[in-house]
Amino acid sequence: MKKIVVASTNKSAGKTCIITGLIKASGKKCGYLKPFGDRLVYGGKKIWDLDAGFMAASFNLSEKAEDMTLGFDHSKIKYAYDEKTIGKKLSDMCAKAGKGKDALIIEGGSEMWHGASVLLDAVSVTKHVGGSLALVVDGEEYDVLDDIFFMKKYLDASGVKFAGVIINKAADVESFKKTYLAQLKKEKINVLGIIPRAKELSYYKAKHLLDHIIVKNLTGNAGLEKTIKSVFVGDMAENAALSNTAFKSEGKMVITSGDRSDMILAAIETASSCILLTNGRMPHANLITKAVHAQIPMFLVPTDTYRTVTQIEHLEPLLTKDDKEKTDLLKELVKKNARIKEIL
Amino acid sequence: MTGKPDIKYLFEPRTVAVIGASHNPEKIGYKIVENILACGYGGNVYPINPEGGEILGISAYKSVADVKEDIDVAVITIPAKSVYEAVRSCADKGVKFSLVISSGFSEIGDVESEKKIVSYAREHGMRIIGPNIFGMYGAKASFNATFGTRDVLPGDVAIITQSGALGISLMGRTAVDKLGLSSMFSLGNKSDIDESDLLEYLIDDPETKIIMMYIEGIKQGERLVSLLRKAAKKKPVIVIKAGRSRRGAIAAASHTGALAGADNVFSDIMKQCGVIRAESIQEALDWCKYISETRQPNGENTVILTNGGGMGVMAADACEKYSVNLFDDQETLKKIFAPVVPAFGSMKNPVDLTGQATLENYKTAIEAALQNKDIHSIICLGCETAFFDAGKISEMIKKTYLEARPDKPVVFSFFGGARIEECIKELKDANIPAFSDVYESVSCMGALYASYRNTKYAVESTDPQKIKIDDKAIESVIKKALDDGRQFLMPYEGEAVMAAAGIRVPRNYIAATIEDAVKCAEKIGYPVVLKIVSRDIIHKSDAGGVIVNLENENELMDAYQAIMFNAKKYKPDAHIEGVQVSEMLAKLTKDAEVIAGAIRDKSFGPVVMYGLGGIYVEVMNDVSFRSYPMAKQEILDMINETRSSKLLAGVRGSSRKDVSAVIDTLAKLGTILVRHDDITDIEVNPLVVYDENKGALALDVRILLAKSKEVKK
Structure with a gap:
């Protein structure tokens, strides 16, 4: 079973949208985890991450959303786990979530360094669970390049397997390819996809x-x-x-x-x-x-x-399970613009 | 001269100077002298005009300083720009009171000139009425220093009005309605003398039987409340307050330069004072006339006599609206009215004499009611029918009413065509209380009974100094908050204030981390309540910062994270001190959650509030207010006038709640405000009221502070 950690350098880069598009477009059976939650929902005296709730409901996952996340607050993680127990807990969660699946997708926290002090940043999680890390980036073109180049150096140094980068919300896909693709290839950065911006996703x-x-x-x-x-x-x-x-x-x-x-x-x-x-x-x-x-x-x-x-x-137009138009659109966008087989 | 002059000389001046007395009959300065002379003023009048000469046959002086005699009252009618000099000369001369008729001061934004005038006058022991007034009338001295009607009748009603133009019209109206006045004042901008100064005199004035006031805005509300309470215990006080609506309040504010207080607070406090509030000027005048000419009742048993069922029902509705109690002893009613009510009529109250009733039947019924000692007042109604001669109604009533001179209150209401209207006019001319509208007549009876109850059931306020609270502990909490530069108390500080006042609060601890929170919960014992503690988040529930009924460590940890997340979402830059872990008390019953509060009202000072509690307080708006201090009985009245008071009495099978604990809590909240100037607002919501004798518990407390003393300076 393939394990991939999807991380980003900013909160609203579109990780959940890309993951949704990937699962739908690939047709594979995928498990999902989000160890360090950042979109808390409270109900019935329980908490879960909104993205985890969306994934569980949209893809009929057998795990409960509240079991896909270890916590939301640093003090809670620190109080409940130490260096040893956190690794074991993650391994157990992966085993449970990945059982019978083709792939396990683990979504990173808001930014990829979020949770570093409690060993739940994207790099630490990738090390705990094995597998590779895919980076989702968005923003102004040179900011995107800065993020990618910097993260490449950091990931190489940290020793985790860098699967490549997905450039999200590109204003002009062809223009981006023409201008920057060669430069990225030269630096041995694997571009897994360039997804165009779709205004319908902001509604x-x-x-x-x-x-x-x-x-x-x-x-x-x-x-x-x-x-x-x-x-x-x-x-x-x-x-x-x-x-x-x-x-x-x-x-x-x-x-x-x-x-x-x-x-x-x-x-x-x-x-x-x-x-x-x-x-x-x-x-x-x-x-x-x-x-x-x-x-x-x-x-x-x-x-x-x-x-x-x-x-x-600052309100994010987050996905909901009954947003069929949006999820269908994501499926098409990913299918057309990403190298799905290479990712999953 | 220093110190305040005796206000008696304002009501009964021995000498008067009119500054700006004019030779021109079109000028106010002429009309005032003319009115003073025409109304038979017996003192000396000194017209002041720089040109000298004679005005209305009296020699005019060039300056007030030239008058040799002492002057009690100076009436100033010159343009605003010259008023300061005139006030100076009057004050230097030793004039006791100046009526500044002139306008063009704070009402148009010139606050400074007004302050300057008052300041000079006060330094020299002179008092000012106005500016921006139409003058005053005093019956004792036959002193009419107004530019209103000359036909004013002497009598026993004192009128104080803030509005000049309305005052002039009121004065004219009293003459038409044959309502006699003991005095009438217009207060205008109330730069110095206000209604409280006048009330102080009127309370003990034997010539004044009723006080009527038209108010737009209140200054020195605490003093006014205390005087109104005192006045209403002795004589009826009728108030018309303009600015009920929001737009009306804005108009009133811009009109006089004084801010109109919130109407619901005003209304409730007037009720508490025993003041009767009229909806309109005509209503107030009708009440004044009726109360002035009617003896106080000996009891609360009222009987309605009617020849029409519909009119009787309307009167019964009006009685409920105006709190007139209908006599309900069927046996006695039957005994009294059996001889006059036909078999198909009704001897129940309203007593229906039926449409076939003749004038003779009416006469018999009225006389029977007048003679029976169990009936204390009568509302006599009539619809025009072919069975009685409408033209002779007034004759019959004059005989039964004027000749009998009943010692019990009666009002009449007849409805019909032109002959009925003529009859009502005739009765009014004979000073018999007759109206065409049922509600008008019953409202008069209601006003009479309101004043009767005020004088009969007056209660003394509880002395807040005698209520035990730990002032030192409260002061130390306040000091810490002020030292922190805060204008509010943190929830745990609010609870400390409650505890210091002897108001029960849940056991609680403050936890800075999730680990602390778990330890605190273990110390208290599950279940617990978790609340955010942040100086930047006052409305904790709105911020998703309160989670109740947490039964174990896992639930507590989830709730902690949820509260932190919600707080950051609500106010990302909020400084979060931690969470408060409180004991979760017995399962709360919704019908026992009330709101109790105390606010320092800008107009009235300490005011306590009671109402239906919970998160829909603003939506339900079922609250009542009272000025504090007050008696425990008044607190109970305040509770009982809310729609939700029935919840405390026990509804739908729930048991009666501990009302005395609510009374005790409200008294303590008021006392905290009276004794701690730095506190401006206290809100306990909800105050959970348990079953009788089991007390009440302040679940959530918000306390706001005034700016620190340094800032206030």
């Missing part, structure tokens, strides 16, 4: 906010499946918003203070996908009723508009 459903931002849902089940494609901050007068083309765009989420009845009404009447109200200000009951009738989800957050917008800006 998320309104209900995503319920899971990832602490909000009060004012409109029940109304419109939770609506897709949010853009964000509009309603800090101007309602007539100014109405004359703004971004306000007229399909699939927008409007963020405004809960006491801005004019803006809320305009957002309802322009068929927004979601209305996010700030400052903990409850809107008038009539507006909530109107939103329910229009099937527009309306959420309330206690934070001010600036802090809320900052939170939304």
Whole structure:
């Protein structure tokens, strides 16, 4: 059974998306682990990683999501394990997760050095479990090259097997190949794939906010499946918003203070996908009723508009098991642009 | 002259100077002199005009300094730019009170000039009313120094109004309604003298039977509350407060330069003071007139007499709204009304004389009710029918009412066509309380009963100095927080304050690491509650920082990680001190979670709050407020007026809760605020109230502090 650790140099490089695309496109039976979690979900007095939950549900894995992760907090890992027991624990997890599978994919923490102090960084995990390490990178072209060149040197020095690099969210695949592929080959860097950027992957459903931002849902089940494609901050007068083309765009989420009845009404009447109200200000009951009738989800957050917008800006459009359009798209992207057989 | 002058000389001035007295009949300075003279003022009047000459037959002085006699009141009617000089000359002359009619001060943003005037006046022992007023009226001295109506009637109602224009109209209206005034003041910007100063006099003024106030904003609320309580125990106090709505509050604020307090706090505190709050000016005037001309009832048994079932039902609804108790002794009612009610009528209250009732039937029924000692007040209603001559109603009522001069309160309400309207007018002209609308008549009866209860059931406040709390321990917690530059207490500090006040809190420890948390939980014993401890996260639940009912080490470790993750997500730059591990007490029943709080209100000082607790406090908005200190009975009233009070009484099979523990907690929260100036807000949510005699427990406490003393300076 092949074991591969998928790591990245930044949190949102797209490791889970690449792994999803790989499993779907390869058609292989794969096991999955994420030893050091970074997307915690708490429910029923248990915690699990969101990505692990997604993998378990999407690929019908027999392991429970909470058993795919050792912990999320350094102090917990340090309290529960030492140098010897952590290696053994990982080996046991690998044996269980890989049983009867063609391959075992182990996803690294947010960045590949995350967890180094408790021996759960990507390199330490690769050493514990054996197998090779694949690096997923994204970003500006020269930043990507810097990351790849630096990590190559580091991985060679650390003695782990470097399977190669997957360049994700490339703005122009052909142009990248033309400009940089030769340079990468010269440095003996194995390019496993160059995956183009797809704007559909940045969309998320309104209900995503319920899971990832602490909000009060004012409109029940109304419109939770609506897709949010853009964000509009309603800090101007309602007539100014109405004359703004971004306000007229399909699939927008409007963020405004809960006491801005004019803006809320305009957002309802322009068929927004979601209305996010700030400052903990409850809107008038009539507006909530109107939103329910229009099937527009309306959420309330206690934070001010600036802090809320900052939170939304950092919100990752994570995959969910019922995101069939997105997972099908990933399958196609990986199939077309990555050397699957070499990876798995 | 230094010190404050005796306010008696404001109500009964012996001498008056009018600064800006004018020769021009179109000017305010002329009209004021004209009104003073026309209303029969017996003291000396000194018009002041730099041109001298005669005004309305009186020699004018060029300066107030030229007047040889001492002046009790100066009325200043000159443009704003010259007011300071006029105030100076009055203060230097030793004038006791200045009424500054002139406008153009804080109401339009010129706070500095207003302060300058008041400051000079105070330094020289002179008091100021206004600026921006229409003047004053005092019946004892027949002193009408206003530019309002001259037809004002002397009587026993004192009116204090913050609005000038409204005041002038009110004055005119009292004349139309034949409502006699003992005094009337407009306060305008309240730069110096405010309603509290006037109340202090009016409370003991034998000529004043009722006090009516129109208020927009409150200054020195604590003093006002104390005086209102004192006043309402002696005589009815009726208040109209503008600024109920948010927009109204903004308008009121910009109107007078004073901020209008939150209406719900105001409303609840007025209730506590025994003040009767009217919805409109006409309602307030109707109440004043009715109470002024009606004897206090001897009890709370009210009977409704009607010839129409529908009108009777409406009156019964109105009685509930205005807290008028309907007499319910069926036996007695039957005995009294059997001779006048036909077989198909009803002798239950409302007593239905039926549509066939004649004037004679009415007369008999009214007389029967007046003569019976078990009936203490009567609401007599009538719908116009062919069975009684509408033109003769007033004659019949005048006979039964005016001739009998009943010693019990009666109100009349008749509904019908033009003849009924004429009849109501005739009755009103004869000072008989008659209205066309049932609610108007019942509201008058309600106001009378509200004032009756205030005087009959007045209670004394508990002295907060007598309530035992550990002040030293509380001070030390506050000092530490202020030294840290914080304006709030950490949860464990809040709990320390509660413990120092004798309010029960769960056993708890602070843990900096997961290892510590496990040890603390073992010390307490599972199950436990975990809460985030961070100076940057006050609303812990909103941040996902509270997890309850953790039953073992694994659950605790997962919860610890979840709380840390949520806290970082909620506020990435939050400084996290650790977690609080608390004992998890007996399984909480939702119906016993209440909110208890105390806030330092900008207008009224320490105010305590009670309501339905939990996470939907703002949504349910089922809370009541009271000014503190107060009596335990008042705390109970405060609890009982919330919709959720029934939860404490025990509903749907749950047992009665420990209400006395809630009362005790609220009294202690108020006491903490009274005795510790640095604390501005305390919120206990939830306060879990256990079964009777088992106490209450403060599960979550938030305490906010004022800025540190250095900053405050």
